[in-house]
Amino acid sequence: MYSNGYIFRYAAIMVIIAAALLSTAAMLLKPFQERNVAIDKMGGILASAHIPDVTASNSIKLFNEFVTEEIVLDQNGEVVESYTEANKENAKAFSLDMKAELYKKSQGKPFELPLYVINKNGQSLYVIPVRGVGLWGPIWGNIALSSDLNTIVGVTFDHKGETPGLGAEISTAAFEDQFIGKTIFDNQGQFTSIMVIKGGIGKLPEDKRIHGVDAISGGTITSNGVNDMLKDVLETYLPYLQKHR
Amino acid sequence: MSTEIREREALFSSKNIKLLKNPLSLSNPITVQVLGICSALAVTAKLEPAIVMAISVTLVTAVSNVVISFLRNGIPPRIRIIVQLVVVATLVIVVDQILKAFVYDVSKQLSVFVGLIITNCIIMGRLEAFAMANKPWPSFLDGIGNGLGYGLILIIIAFFRELLGSGSIYGFHLIPESFYELGYKNNGLMILPPMALIVVGVIIWVQRYYTRDLIEKN
Numbered sequence: 455m456y457s458n459g460y461i462f463r464y465a466a467i468m469v470i471i472a473a474a475l476l477s478t479a480a481m482l483l484k485p486f487q488e489r490n491v492a493i494d495k496m497g498g499i500l501a502s503a504h505i506p507d508v509t510a511s512n513s514i515k516l517f518n519e520f521v522t523e524e525i526v527l528d529q530n531g532e533v534v535e536s537y538t539e540a541n542k543e544n545a546k547a548f549s550l551d552m553k554a555e556l557y558k559k560s561q562g563k564p565f566e567l568p569l570y571v572i573n574k575n576g577q578s579l580y581v582i583p584v585r586g587v588g589l590w591g592p593i594w595g596n597i598a599l600s601s602d603l604n605t606i607v608g609v610t611f612d613h614k615g616e617t618p619g620l621g622a623e624i625s626t627a628a629f630e631d632q633f634i635g636k637t638i639f640d641n642q643g644q645f646t647s648i649m650v651i652k653g654g655i656g657k658l659p660e661d662k663r664i665h666g667v668d669a670i671s672g673g674t675i676t677s678n679g680v681n682d683m684l685k686d687v688l689e690t691y692l693p694y695l696q697k698h699r
Numbered sequence: 700m701s702t703e704i705r706e707r708e709a710l711f712s713s714k715n716i717k718l719l720k721n722p723l724s725l726s727n728p729i730t731v732q733v734l735g736i737c738s739a740l741a742v743t744a745k746l747e748p749a750i751v752m753a754i755s756v757t758l759v760t761a762v763s764n765v766v767i768s769f770l771r772n773g774i775p776p777r778i779r780i781i782v783q784l785v786v787v788a789t790l791v792i793v794v795d796q797i798l799k800a801f802v803y804d805v806s807k808q809l810s811v812f813v814g815l816i817i818t819n820c821i822i823m824g825r826l827e828a829f830a831m832a833n834k835p836w837p838s839f840l841d842g843i844g845n846g847l848g849y850g851l852i853l854i855i856i857a858f859f860r861e862l863l864g865s866g867s868i869y870g871f872h873l874i875p876e877s878f879y880e881l882g883y884k885n886n887g888l889m890i891l892p893p894m895a896l897i898v899v900g901v902i903i904w905v906q907r908y909y910t911r912d913l914i915e916k917n
Contacts, residue, residue, distance in 0.1 A: 456775040464775055468782060472789045479793045486800035494803065510804055615811055618741065619892070 492543065502596035502610045503572045503579045518542050522578075523571040526550065529564055531693025552585040552594065552687075559690060567691060572598070579607055582691055586683025589675040590615045593624065593683060599638075603695045606648070609633045611680065621676030632667040638688055639699070640665065647688050650681035710836065718840040722848035724910065729852040730903045731913060734820040739853055739899065740892040741812050746869045748808045749857035751798070753850025755813065759790045760822050760849075761842030767830040768838035774831075783826045784817070791816045821849055856898045864889030 456464075493510055496517040500508045505520055518540060524547035526535040537545035547568035558565040570581040578601045585594040591614035598607040609630050616622040623629055633648060640646050646665040651657055652674055655666040669677035688695075709715075728734045735756075742752045763786050767774075774782050795813045798806035806813065816822070825845050830838040861867055863886045866874035874883065888894050907913050 456777070461775045461778055464773070465778060465781070468785055472785055475789060476792055479796050483796045483800040487796070487803075490799065490803035494807075618811070 492548075495548075496543075498596050498610045498612065499570055499581050499583070500572075502581055502598040502608045503574055504598075504608045505572070505574065514543070520572050520574060521570055522573045524548060525569040525571065527567040527569055527691070527694050529559070529566075529690075529693075531691070531695075531697055534566060552583050553592070556585060556687070556690070567694075569691070569694070577601060582687065584683050584687040586679050586686065588613055588616045588624075588679040589621050589673075590617070593676065593679055595683075597633075597684070597688075603699050604637050604639045606633045606636050606638070613676070616676050617673070619672075620670065621673040623670045623673060624676055624680055629667075629670060635664075636667065637664055638695075643699075645689065645692055647685040648681075650677045650684075652677065715837060715840050718837055719844040719847075722841075722844040723851060724848075724906070725913070727848045727852065727906075728821045728824075728845050729849055729899065730906050732821075732824075734824060735849055736896075736899070738812050738815060738819060739849075739856065740895040742809060743853055743857040743860055743895050744864065744890050745808075745861050746854065746857045748805055749853045750850075751802065751805045752809060752812065753846070753853050755794050755798070756816055756819060756821070756849055757843060757846025759787065759794060759816055760825055760846040761839055763787050763790055763822060764825055764830040764838040764842035765835050767826050768833060768835040771831050779831070780823075780827075783823060787822055787826070788817050821845055852899070852902060855902060856895050859898055860889045860895060864894075 490510075493513045496513040497508050497510065500513065500516055500520060503520070505516060508516055521542050522538065524537040524542060524545035525533055526537075526547045528534050535546055537547060539545075542548065547570065550566060550568045552568075555565045555567060568583060570583075572579045572581055580599045580601070580603060582597045582599065583594070584597060585592065587593065593611060593613045593616065595609060595611035597609050599605065600607050611624040611630060613622060613625060616624065636648055638645065638647055646662075649658075649662075649666040650669045651666045652669040654668045655663045658666050669681075722728060726732065729736065729739055738752065738756075742748045763783070766786050767783060770782070791814065794816070795806070798809070798813060825842060829841045833841070858868065861869075862873065866872060866885050874885075
């Protein structure tokens, strides 16, 4: 029979060894993981503008090629910095963390926002990164607007751990492609955002359908999360968008 | 006397080979013991995640079997399940971190299922049933065998699901365009988890047809 003292000592030593192993692994692998996250971020920005054949291996090259300008905006929509040099990764806009900036906004502190300009077939597309919360964790994505800063050219969404088959469907083409051609301002120039409608956009009056997409059945909370994320983040960019439309 | 004989036992004696081979067919964790079905349904829509999952589970089963086998005489029985869980969880987190560092795309596709290796019944089952009572080397073989037995079925399911559901194998398109023009369509049902269960059922059927010993007598 083992004494209680032995059991406690055994458990304590085991936990310390496991913790040491895990923290070593995490520290050693962190640079590789951060690199992957940066490459994934570039891939997302490019994919929202429908740049063809983006893979993990050519993301950096395509990012440098297609992104012409990386802009940092302040809370009044004024351009603080415009980066156009060759190595697009080093721009301040690229290093801005949306989570931290949106948190500063919620605290009433000054914040800065990134905006990417992509030149695709001679046309300028404006990519806005978005970030919000789903059911289980953060959701994020990119919205590419055409040069009128109103019509959506494409979107990408991603998530940390939404339910596979339900909420996780926000990152599939079937959901994302609904956004193409939708507009975020109505005819009077009022900001409408894009509404994610439970039960389908058929519920909306016909003239509002251009500002809405279908929610995901069984993924209501994630869909609402997308709805709120779009409204909150696009509203934050509103001063810039209205000035340049 | 008896210990001497055991020490001289060859590394790949027929008994040890059995440990490696049986889980592939006669005591396959999925088709005979029907364990680990949840992840088998979830990650088999495409071959690539299925293969990565198979390798990850094999690694985790083998290494955790060895670790627990080394510790088996010192583990206080009252907390043995907790000790097993800590070992498995540590290994799974390391595997998850490695996937995130080197095959980020696959790690994103597998998402929560890597973490769920911890709850895979096969691993806990082998630790309790085998590693707690056997030496490290047989335990290692047993872990590899069971991991491969699980992986083999995963890969067979993924092969059919990807071929019929997406018309490709390992991401390469196999079904020629002319088939689609003649009206052939990818079977969308194959992408959904329920079809994986049906494929598992078909595999069990075929296996029992050829291996009559597995059929229950009554």
